[in-house]
Amino acid sequence: MKHLVLAAAVSFAALTAAAPAQAFCGFYVAKADAKLFNKASKVVVARTGETTAVTMASDYQGDLREFALVVPVPTVIKKDQISISENAIVDHLDAYSAPRLVEYFDPDPCRPMPIPRAAMTMSAPTGGASADTVRRGAAALGVKVEAQYTVGEYDIAILSAKESDGLTTYLNDEGYKIPAGAAPVLASYIKQDMKFFVARVNLKEQEKSGARYLRPIQVRYQTPKFMLPIRLGTVNADGPQDMIVLMLTEKGRVETTNYRSVKIPSNVEIPIFAKQEFGAFYKAMFDTQVKKDGQKAVYLEYAWDMGWCDPCAADPVPNDKLVALGATWVTGGDTPATSQPGQPPVMQRRMPRQGSNVFVTRLHVRYDATTFPEDLMFQETADRSNFQGRYVLRHPFTGDAKCQAGQDYARSLDIRFAQEAATLATLTGWDMADIRRKMAANGQSPR
Amino acid sequence: MRVQTTDTLPTIGRRILSASLGSMRHTMASFQINPRDARIWQIVALSLLLAFGLAKLGFDQHLSSVALILATALATQYLGGRCVGLARFDPMSPLITGLSLSILLRAAEPAWLMLAAMLAIGSKFVIRYDGKHIFNPANFALGALILAAPLVGFTPAWISPAQWGSATWAAFLFLSLAILVLSRARRADIAIAFLATYVAILFARAVYLGDPMTIPIKQMQSGALLLFAFFMISDPKTTPDTRQMRIVFAIVVAMAAAYINFVLWRPEGLVFALFLLSPAVPLLDRLAQGRRRVPRFAWSKPVVN
Numbered sequence: 001m002k003h004l005v006l007a008a009a010v011s012f013a014a015l016t017a018a019a020p021a022q023a024f025c026g027f028y029v030a031k032a033d034a035k036l037f038n039k040a041s042k043v044v045v046a047r048t049g050e051t052t053a054v055t056m057a058s059d060y061q062g063d064l065r066e067f068a069l070v071v072p073v074p075t076v077i078k079k080d081q082i083s084i085s086e087n088a089i090v091d092h093l094d095a096y097s098a099p100r101l102v103e104y105f106d107p108d109p110c111r112p113m114p115i116p117r118a119a120m121t122m123s124a125p126t127g128g129a130s131a132d133t134v135r136r137g138a139a140a141l142g143v144k145v146e147a148q149y150t151v152g153e154y155d156i157a158i159l160s161a162k163e164s165d166g167l168t169t170y171l172n173d174e175g176y177k178i179p180a181g182a183a184p185v186l187a188s189y190i191k192q193d194m195k196f197f198v199a200r201v202n203l204k205e206q207e208k209s210g211a212r213y214l215r216p217i218q219v220r221y222q223t224p225k226f227m228l229p230i231r232l233g234t235v236n237a238d239g240p241q242d243m244i245v246l247m248l249t250e251k252g253r254v255e256t257t258n259y260r261s262v263k264i265p266s267n268v269e270i271p272i273f274a275k276q277e278f279g280a281f282y283k284a285m286f287d288t289q290v291k292k293d294g295q296k297a298v299y300l301e302y303a304w305d306m307g308w309c310d311p312c313a314a315d316p317v318p319n320d321k322l323v324a325l326g327a328t329w330v331t332g333g334d335t336p337a338t339s340q341p342g343q344p345p346v347m348q349r350r351m352p353r354q355g356s357n358v359f360v361t362r363l364h365v366r367y368d369a370t371t372f373p374e375d376l377m378f379q380e381t382a383d384r385s386n387f388q389g390r391y392v393l394r395h396p397f398t399g400d401a402k403c404q405a406g407q408d409y410a411r412s413l414d415i416r417f418a419q420e421a422a423t424l425a426t427l428t429g430w431d432m433a434d435i436r437r438k439m440a441a442n443g444q445s446p447r
Numbered sequence: 448m449r450v451q452t453t454d455t456l457p458t459i460g461r462r463i464l465s466a467s468l469g470s471m472r473h474t475m476a477s478f479q480i481n482p483r484d485a486r487i488w489q490i491v492a493l494s495l496l497l498a499f500g501l502a503k504l505g506f507d508q509h510l511s512s513v514a515l516i517l518a519t520a521l522a523t524q525y526l527g528g529r530c531v532g533l534a535r536f537d538p539m540s541p542l543i544t545g546l547s548l549s550i551l552l553r554a555a556e557p558a559w560l561m562l563a564a565m566l567a568i569g570s571k572f573v574i575r576y577d578g579k580h581i582f583n584p585a586n587f588a589l590g591a592l593i594l595a596a597p598l599v600g601f602t603p604a605w606i607s608p609a610q611w612g613s614a615t616w617a618a619f620l621f622l623s624l625a626i627l628v629l630s631r632a633r634r635a636d637i638a639i640a641f642l643a644t645y646v647a648i649l650f651a652r653a654v655y656l657g658d659p660m661t662i663p664i665k666q667m668q669s670g671a672l673l674l675f676a677f678f679m680i681s682d683p684k685t686t687p688d689t690r691q692m693r694i695v696f697a698i699v700v701a702m703a704a705a706y707i708n709f710v711l712w713r714p715e716g717l718v719f720a721l722f723l724l725s726p727a728v729p730l731l732d733r734l735a736q737g738r739r740r741v742p743r744f745a746w747s748k749p750v751v752n
Binding site: 226260385 | 504505507553554555601602603604605607608609610611612613655656657658659661662665666711712713714
């Protein structure tokens, strides 16, 4: 009996030692997160029932005195419904759900068993930086200041107004530069009995906090309207803007009900040189897709249970961070630990499937006032099927393969290279000659 | 069919053809398929729309789910017909219901799609008044499943109202197919009355809010709206028999749909409005009848009111 146990233990140890860190869905290489896109704002919305928590982050890099945020909200917001989040948490969720590049290594066609090769080290995620541009205004007629708070480095006011001209005058007087075209949009919100959450930077508090960048603001409220207001943002924008919406829900995937949701092309094989140009590739692909759909669609880039990932583009987001983002219903054991010393980073491994009750949906929308005249309206579906933006590199075997299978393999490579080139050209609109040249430079030329 | 050794190839071919046509006619007679039945056009239109949606618009529905829905609908119709003692099996209605559900309904598990098909066809046999079923079958299944969600604590199924996008040419496609369908059944009045009322409400709302006209224009370019108007609310068997009452019904449903969409903020306003108001149709028929008995609608002889 003792021998059996020992034998079992030894064989189990041998198995685990021999088992390589081979990801089922490819070795993670790189990701395409929100930082790729200019004028991209990030919003995290956590919703269960009618309870909504909206965390707003964007890339504001100008003078802090010029910063102002005006957001229509359904109710008067109390001080305990506002909090300041951390850019790191929002960036973490962004990285976790970003479209990802993975690689495989072809085995020697002459040997029957594949020998896994070590994964390449992935590019380190760059530090997050995001801030919001917000304007404030000055006192005006018909405007009631429902409440005023200082939360973190922000001075916040909740306003209700009787008519938009008065509100616009008030905000302009207060120093918020409200563009001329905003008045009718504000009027529409006023008619729908919405209040206005208005935030400005309190310079003294900001110096005290010592943060270099503005931190995201989180607002929580109850409302049957599952929506994100985008109309104010389009008023004075020069050209279309990008927004990444990260939804945290209990039941399943979120989709827009007034704009068509489209899945981003995924699980496609692309040439190896895309490894150095993954960001450029993803941007070009997204641009092409947007043009194809007339800039009228909302793109799904990730829909997955937060309890697992394969491959993982970032360490898992711990439960306390999810709660901080508004997913207050999170239960279950803590998510698997982050990297242990001596082991490859978690993101290089597959995470064990263990299901949680938080589902994340990543939507990417490029919008302007013409193609997206309405605010985004959402619904939560019961769809828990997984989707991720995943792009695959397959490194050909470079050694000598002198057997018959090796010759077949060499022939199949030509077809594969041609297919990868064609896929890339279709997805990005890049010139085929350029693609072939870069492929040849990276060892992917026809033999 | 007998083949003789002296038969030439064309002769054999002719015999095969005539034998097939003969057996088809025989099958169609026992299955109550009348080639002049306008519902054939409805099936063609719905099939084309489903194929277009699956192939070009990337609908989130698998062909296996479509097959499951159609099979369940046909089976339920067959069993239901046997239970109540119907003389012949009519496959057209369950096909139309099945295709509508395939286009509209999404569910996480196929079991819910089967349940939807059973509820839809079952409602025709069970929920009746004065010899006529009350609910459009597909509408009943959609309404029941979505309404049941808060009661059972989770949402088994959903509709994606924006799955068609707002490309105008898709709208034209709908319209041309719809006209094809309706020219036979002559119930365009309710579809047009509904659309006119709903679009008027959209524009009135925009004027009240001071919104740019791009918003109501975009809202009305909805494939879901056209599908509902031309294929669901215009169902001749579950709408009032007189033109006057049909128009009244259409206006009330449009107003209720707008209320559910823009006041209660539920995205399934169209489906819910029809679901909640269908029980009023027998009442409207009663009001309209008075002393004169209005002829009942039958697919085999389309009636002009």
